[in-house]
Amino acid sequence: MTEKLKVYGDSRSGNCYKIQLLCSELDIRYDWQEVDILAGDTHTPQFLAMNANGKIPLLALPDGRYLAESNAILCYLADDSKLAGEDRFGRAQILQWMFFEQYSHEPNIATSRFIIRYLGNPADRQADLAAKRKGGYKALDVMEKHLLNYAYFAGEAFSIADIALFAYTHVADEGGFDLSNYPAIRSWIRNIERRPAFVPMKKM
Numbered sequence: 001m002t003e004k005l006k007v008y009g010d011s012r013s014g015n016c017y018k019i020q021l022l023c024s025e026l027d028i029r030y031d032w033q034e035v036d037i038l039a040g041d042t043h044t045p046q047f048l049a050m051n052a053n054g055k056i057p058l059l060a061l062p063d064g065r066y067l068a069e070s071n072a073i074l075c076y077l078a079d080d081s082k083l084a085g086e087d088r089f090g091r092a093q094i095l096q097w098m099f100f101e102q103y104s105h106e107p108n109i110a111t112s113r114f115i116i117r118y119l120g121n122p123a124d125r126q127a128d129l130a131a132k133r134k135g136g137y138k139a140l141d142v143m144e145k146h147l148l149n150y151a152y153f154a155g156e157a158f159s160i161a162d163i164a165l166f167a168y169t170h171v172a173d174e175g176g177f178d179l180s181n182y183p184a185i186r187s188w189i190r191n192i193e194r195r196p197a198f199v200p201m202k203k204m
């Protein structure tokens with residue numbers, strides 16, 4: 001492959017930040033195409049032709065194919081690296097936590113942050129926000145319980161499951177979630193931030 005990968009993303013988005021963090025860890029070079037979701041950039045005919053679901057991140061491969069869904073992109077880019085797991089059970093465990101992230105964590109924590117930070121916390125979304133509170137804290141409870149016994153989500157080795165969960169957990173406060181009762185989560189966050197290849201997420 002001579003041409004570079006291209007990532008379509010919004011720098012404020014945790015789902016897009018997952019890809020930046022992984023590429024830094026694995027020293028993968030790519031071009032970044034900034035997409036403004038609030039301006040409707042993901043709903044133009046041109047964008048929908050690349051991803052009919054109208055969402056970022058979106059990975060464009062040099063051969064013309066496209067891959068959507070942040071966690072699928074992590075699996076694709078980390079394939080054959082240690083970050084994707086070293087044995088059958090380890091790889092399945094990583095997927096377990098990535099599915100957890102998409103079903104139990106992101107729909108509560110990331111979307112709360114979206115309502116507060118992107119949309120400016122409008123009055124007509126307060127009931128929605130309140131409904132996400134319980135599910136978000138439940139997801140944090142599950143993570144805390146795991147991290148009291150293990151350094152990372154797939155055991156003792158950092159993996160793409162940690163990248164997937166780190167993206168919105170480390171900015172959970174921006175979605176109104178207080179991490180002060182979650183010491184194991186806070187220590188896991190600090191460990192990831194200390195990694196040599198760590199890159200911070202763009203501030204909102």
Ligand SMILES: N[C@@H](CCC(=O)N[C@@H](CS)C(=O)NCC(=O)O)C(=O)O
Nearest residue numbers: 013015037042055056057069070071
């Ligand atoms: N499950 C998807 C979620 C992607 C997603 O919700 N992307 C948001 C930005 S974080 C988006 O593109 N929103 C624009 C829209 O829905 O119109 C993933 O993990 O990639």
